[in-house]
Amino acid sequence: MTVRCLIAAVLLFAAPVRAQGVDVADRHFDEGNRLFREGDFEAAVEQYRMAIEAGYGSGSLYYNMGNAYFRMDELGQSIRYYEKAARWLPARTDVAHNLSLARGQISDSFSRVPPPIWRTALERIGQVWSPAALFTVGLLLYLGAAGALAMWIRRGRSAWLRRAAYGLGLPGVCFILLGLTASYDRVHTVRAVMLENRTTLLDRPNGGRTDVQVHEGTVVKVVTQRAAWSEVQLPNGTTGWVLAGTYGTI
Amino acid sequence: MIDVRLAIFGMLAFVLTVPALAQDVAVRGSVSETTIGTQESVVFSVEIEGASLSDVRTPSPPDVSGLVLVQRTPSTHRSMTIINGRLQQSVSFRWTYRPQEAGPARIKAASVAVGDRTYSTEPISITVVDQSQRPNGRNARPQWPSAGSSTQESPDNAVERARDLFIRAVASTLEARLNEQVTIEYQLFFRDGVQLRQSRLAGSWDAEGFWREEFNVDSRPVPETRVENGIVYHMIVLKRVAVFPTRSGDLTIDPLEIETEAYVPSGASDAFDRFFSMRGRFESVSLSSPPVHLRVRPLPDNAPGSFSGAVGTYAVEAGIDESDVEVGEPVQLEVVVRGAGNLATLDAPRFQPPAIFERYDPGIETSIDRDGRRIRGSKTFRYVLVPRSNGTYELPPVTLTYFDPESGRYETSEAALPALRVTGSASPLAAGTTSGGLPIDDIAPIHAGAASWHAVDAPPLHRRAWPYAALALPIGLLLFLYAARRRESALTDDPRRARSRMAHPLAGKHLRSAQEHLADGRSRAFYKEIERAVTGFIGNRLHVAATGLTRNQIDALLVSVGVGRDDRTVLRNLLDECDRVRFAPLVPERETMEHAGERAAAVILAVDEAVKARRSEPASV
Numbered sequence: 001m002t003v004r005c006l007i008a009a010v011l012l013f014a015a016p017v018r019a020q021g022v023d024v025a026d027r028h029f030d031e032g033n034r035l036f037r038e039g040d041f042e043a044a045v046e047q048y049r050m051a052i053e054a055g056y057g058s059g060s061l062y063y064n065m066g067n068a069y070f071r072m073d074e075l076g077q078s079i080r081y082y083e084k085a086a087r088w089l090p091a092r093t094d095v096a097h098n099l100s101l102a103r104g105q106i107s108d109s110f111s112r113v114p115p116p117i118w119r120t121a122l123e124r125i126g127q128v129w130s131p132a133a134l135f136t137v138g139l140l141l142y143l144g145a146a147g148a149l150a151m152w153i154r155r156g157r158s159a160w161l162r163r164a165a166y167g168l169g170l171p172g173v174c175f176i177l178l179g180l181t182a183s184y185d186r187v188h189t190v191r192a193v194m195l196e197n198r199t200t201l202l203d204r205p206n207g208g209r210t211d212v213q214v215h216e217g218t219v220v221k222v223v224t225q226r227a228a229w230s231e232v233q234l235p236n237g238t239t240g241w242v243l244a245g246t247y248g249t250i
Numbered sequence: 251m252i253d254v255r256l257a258i259f260g261m262l263a264f265v266l267t268v269p270a271l272a273q274d275v276a277v278r279g280s281v282s283e284t285t286i287g288t289q290e291s292v293v294f295s296v297e298i299e300g301a302s303l304s305d306v307r308t309p310s311p312p313d314v315s316g317l318v319l320v321q322r323t324p325s326t327h328r329s330m331t332i333i334n335g336r337l338q339q340s341v342s343f344r345w346t347y348r349p350q351e352a353g354p355a356r357i358k359a360a361s362v363a364v365g366d367r368t369y370s371t372e373p374i375s376i377t378v379v380d381q382s383q384r385p386n387g388r389n390a391r392p393q394w395p396s397a398g399s400s401t402q403e404s405p406d407n408a409v410e411r412a413r414d415l416f417i418r419a420v421a422s423t424l425e426a427r428l429n430e431q432v433t434i435e436y437q438l439f440f441r442d443g444v445q446l447r448q449s450r451l452a453g454s455w456d457a458e459g460f461w462r463e464e465f466n467v468d469s470r471p472v473p474e475t476r477v478e479n480g481i482v483y484h485m486i487v488l489k490r491v492a493v494f495p496t497r498s499g500d501l502t503i504d505p506l507e508i509e510t511e512a513y514v515p516s517g518a519s520d521a522f523d524r525f526f527s528m529r530g531r532f533e534s535v536s537l538s539s540p541p542v543h544l545r546v547r548p549l550p551d552n553a554p555g556s557f558s559g560a561v562g563t564y565a566v567e568a569g570i571d572e573s574d575v576e577v578g579e580p581v582q583l584e585v586v587v588r589g590a591g592n593l594a595t596l597d598a599p600r601f602q603p604p605a606i607f608e609r610y611d612p613g614i615e616t617s618i619d620r621d622g623r624r625i626r627g628s629k630t631f632r633y634v635l636v637p638r639s640n641g642t643y644e645l646p647p648v649t650l651t652y653f654d655p656e657s658g659r660y661e662t663s664e665a666a667l668p669a670l671r672v673t674g675s676a677s678p679l680a681a682g683t684t685s686g687g688l689p690i691d692d693i694a695p696i697h698a699g700a701a702s703w704h705a706v707d708a709p710p711l712h713r714r715a716w717p718y719a720a721l722a723l724p725i726g727l728l729l730f731l732y733a734a735r736r737r738e739s740a741l742t743d744d745p746r747r748a749r750s751r752m753a754h755p756l757a758g759k760h761l762r763s764a765q766e767h768l769a770d771g772r773s774r775a776f777y778k779e780i781e782r783a784v785t786g787f788i789g790n791r792l793h794v795a796a797t798g799l800t801r802n803q804i805d806a807l808l809v810s811v812g813v814g815r816d817d818r819t820v821l822r823n824l825l826d827e828c829d830r831v832r833f834a835p836l837v838p839e840r841e842t843m844e845h846a847g848e849r850a851a852a853v854i855l856a857v858d859e860a861v862k863a864r865r866s867e868p869a870s871v
Contacts, residue, residue, distance in 0.1 A: 153732050
C-alpha cells in the first residue's frame, strides 16, 4: 500500500514537471518560428536555444535552427543542426534536401576513405531508422517470439508455434542488437562540423602548422580530446589537432 | 594599351621639349650638371615664367663657393609659347662658372625682381671631381652614347644616361592596411633636348599580392617642368595604378620597364642648341623604374560580425520599386554602394528579407571613375524579391560595414527600407520546385507544427535500464512458465508425492474453515471440518484413501509410521468427539471446540513429523 502511494506521488509530481518543461520549449519554438518568418533570424535562433535550455530538443527544432543559420550565411552551424535534425528525422525529405543544399556550398571536397562494410551498413540503416526505432521494432518481434514460446510451453509442443518463435525471435534479436549498436556508436563516434572559415591543422596540441586546411561546414570525426585541443580526422583519413572551439559537435 | 600610350609619348617628346606650363609667376634656378670635372664648367640658369618680359629686371649672379664666375653679364634667352590657346612667356638668365678645385661647391640663392616683387631660387650644391674621373671628351654637357655603341655601352655612358632619362615610381604610401588603396605613379623624367620614339613596355609589369586598377592618364601629356637636384627635367606620367593588397606582410611591386629609342644631342651648350642639334642619333635604350616595397598590415581584430572585408569609404543607398504588390509579383530592390575603395571586389551589403520572400541572386553593375588619384565610383546590386504570402512587412535595413583607413575604425553605413504591403492570396508553387514540392535552389521552409520533444540530457538507449528490463522480463516469465510446467508434469507422474504435497494445504484449508464455523457457532460443521482435516491429512500423507478408514485401520497406519501412543490416543478421542457431536443432539462448549481445534493441529504436526522421521531414516543409515 505504501509503495503504491509512493509511485502515485512520484507520477503525480513528475508528470506536471515534464509538462511544464515541454510547455516552455513549445513556447520558445513557436516564438522562434514567428521571428523566423519576420526575417529576424538571430532572434529566432536565440528562441530556439532557449527551448533547448529548457531541457528539450526535437528534430524539427534542430531543423529550424539549421534554416535560421542558413539564412544568416553561417554555413557551419546550419550543417551542424541539419545533421542533428537528420538524426531525429531520418526519413524527412525536407531535412535531407536542406542538408544536401548546405553541403553543396562547402568549399572542401576531400576524398573519402572507404569505411568498413559494417559501418556503411550501419550508417545506411541509421539514415532511415533511429536507434530507438530499431530497438522498438526488435522488441515487438522479441515479445511476439516470447509469446509463441510461452504458448509452446503451456499448450504443448506445436511445430507451428516453434516456427513462429524462431521466425519472430531471430529478426527481433537482430533489430535489438542493431539498435543498441547504433546507440553505442552515436555516443562513442563524435562527429563535428568545422565552424571557422578556415582552420589549419596542427601536428600536435599547440604545435606546428601542417599544410592541411579545412573550411567551414566540413564534417570531421573527433578522435581525441585533450584540454582545449582536439584531434580530428578528416573524411580522407588525415588527422590533425585543432582548438575545440573551432568546431561544433553534432 | 601601354605600348600605344608610350609610343604616343615618344612622338610627343620628339616635338615637345618646351618648359612647363605655368599659370602664375614661377622662378626656377637650375644648373647644367651637379657633378663636373675640374676641367669642365657649369651653367647656372634662372628661368622666370608667367611674367611680362618688361617687368623682369636682369638679376645679379648669385654668390658661390668653390666656383669662379666666367662672365658677370648673363646670357639672356626669351621664349613665347602658345599652349592650349594661351600665351606663355619665359625668360632665362645664364651664367657660366668654373671650378676652383676638386671638392664640394655651392651656388647660393639668386634673387630676381619681377615687377614690385622679389623672388629667390633655391641654393644648389655642386660636386667637383678630378677630370680623370669624368667620361672622355665630356665638357659639362649631357652626352649620349655615340652611334653603334648601344650594345657595348660603357658604364660612364650608362650613368650619364640614367641622369638624363629615368623613370620614377611614386607611391602614395609605403605602409598600408589590407585591401587599402595605394596609388603608384610612374613618372618619366627627361632633360632638355632628349627625344624619344618607338617606346613600348618591356617585360611584364606585375604586382603579385595586389588587386590592380589602372587610372586614366592623359594620352597627349604636356610635360611638367621639374627641378631635381638643381637640374631641370621635363616629366610626364607614364602610368598611374591603384593597388589593393590582398594579403599582409612585406610585398613588392615589380619595376616598370620600357624599351625606347632615345636621342640626346651632344656638344651643344644650351637647351636651344640641343634641340636643334643634328649631331646625335637615336639609340635603343631600356629604362626601368625601381621596385616598390610596401609593408601591409592586417586589419584590426575588433571587426564587427557584419564586416566582410570592405576597406575604404562607402555609403549605402537602397530602395524598392513598389511598395504595394500582389503575392507572387516581383519587387526590385536596388542597393547602391558609392564611395572610394576596391569596388570590384566589394561584397553585397548585408540584407536579409523576411523568409516569405524568395530572393534571387542580384544583378551587379559596377561603375568606376578612373580619373584622379583615388578609385571611386558605385556598385549597384539589383535583387528580385518575390513575396509568397500576404501581409505588411517591415524590410530590414541594408547595412555595409567597412574599415575606414583614414579614421582607423570600422564604420557601418545603413539604408532603411520602407514597409512593403503584399495583398492577394498565395498560390501553389508550380515552377522552381522538385517533384516532392521542395524548392530547387533554396532550402525548404521551417517546421511549424508541434515538435516531438525529447529530453536533451536523456541518456542514450544503451545506457538506460528499461531496454534490458524489457528484454529480461519475457525470459523470466518463460522460465517461470517452464518451471511451472515441469512441476505440473512431476506431480502428474507421481500421485504419492502429489498427495503428500497437497496434504498440508488441504489440512490448513479445512482447519481455517473449521475456525470460521467456530466463530459462527456452527458446532456440527466445525467438527466435520476437523475430522476432514485430520483424516484427509493422514490419507494424503500416507497415500491411502481416507474415506472409510476405521479407527483401527488409522491406528495401524500411524503405528506403521511411528506415531506415538499418546498422539494416537488423542486422535482416537478427537475422532470420537467428532462423531458424538455430529450424530448426537449435543451442543459442546466453545472452549471444548477450541480445544478440539488445537488437538487436531497437534495431531497433524505429530503425524507429519513421524512421516518425515520415517522417510529420513534410510538416508541416515
